[in-house]
Structures are given as C-alpha cells and as structure tokens.
Amino acid sequence: MDAWKLVAGVLVLLGVFQVLASLGAPSLAAGLTTAFTGFVLLLVGFLAIYRAEVDGS
Structure with missing residues (x-):
C-alpha cells in the first residue's frame, strides 16, 4: 500500500x-530524551518501509 509507505x-x-x-x-537530559525519541521514530519508519517492501505492496 502506498499510504503505508507515505506514513513510514x-x-x-x-x-x-x-x-x-x-x-x-x-540540557543533556533533554538532548538524550529527544535523540532517543528520534531514533525510535527512525527505527519504526524504516521497519515500516521494509515491511511494505517485503509484503510487495
């Protein structure tokens, strides 16, 4: 589905x-928290793109 790729x-x-x-x-705590959130978003996005490609949609 193209919509899932767009969301990803x-x-x-x-x-x-x-x-x-x-x-x-x-501050360091704020920076680490923000960076961790960003890395989680990146991971979820790349996994969603990979999943969409594997499913062939």
Missing part, C-alpha cells in the same frame, strides 16, 4: 528532525 516516510522525516533538534537541547 513521514515517520522517518520526523525522526530526522527529532535527532537534529536534540543537538540544540538546553
């Missing part, structure tokens, strides 16, 4: 923006 692509973009936002965080 948005998740990847959000993850990239989260990781970039963590670079400007005011």
Whole structure:
C-alpha cells in the first residue's frame, strides 16, 4: 500500500528532525530524551518501509 509507505516516510522525516533538534537541547537530559525519541521514530519508519517492501505492496 502506498499510504503505508507515505506514513513510514513521514515517520522517518520526523525522526530526522527529532535527532537534529536534540543537538540544540538546553540540557543533556533533554538532548538524550529527544535523540532517543528520534531514533525510535527512525527505527519504526524504516521497519515500516521494509515491511511494505517485503509484503510487495
């Protein structure tokens, strides 16, 4: 399904923006939390893209 690939692509973009936002965080704790959230979004997005490709949709 193309809609799932679009959603997965948005998740990847959000993850990239989260990781970039963590670079400007005011404290280490805030930066680590933001970076972790970004990496989780990246992981979920890439797994969704992989799943869509494996299913052949």
